[in-house]
Amino acid sequence: DSTWILPNLPSQCTWTAATPAAMSPHSCIALPKETKILPNILRKIGSTPLVRINKIGKSYGLKCEL
Known part of the structure; x- marks a missing residue:
């Protein structure tokens, strides 16, 4: 597939947080x-938050960020 970009290549994106x-x-x-x-969990579909769960990893001796 010619559209696949290897993940280990430098990014070609020029955007920064300061870009208008x-x-x-x-x-x-x-x-919104x-x-x-x-009212129910179905209302969160599509906007699921990311949550750090480092305490779980730490309790198992993991040295990575979860």
Whole structure:
């Protein structure tokens, strides 16, 4: 497949956090403010948060970030 880019190559992306949104090659949409309590877990589909679980790894002697 000619569109596959090897993951160990340097990134060709020129975007930085200081780049104005209008000049960004990436799409960006504002997400609506979330309510603290949702009626069910199905409401979180598509916006699942990332959570660090380092205490679990530490208890098993892992030296990586989970």
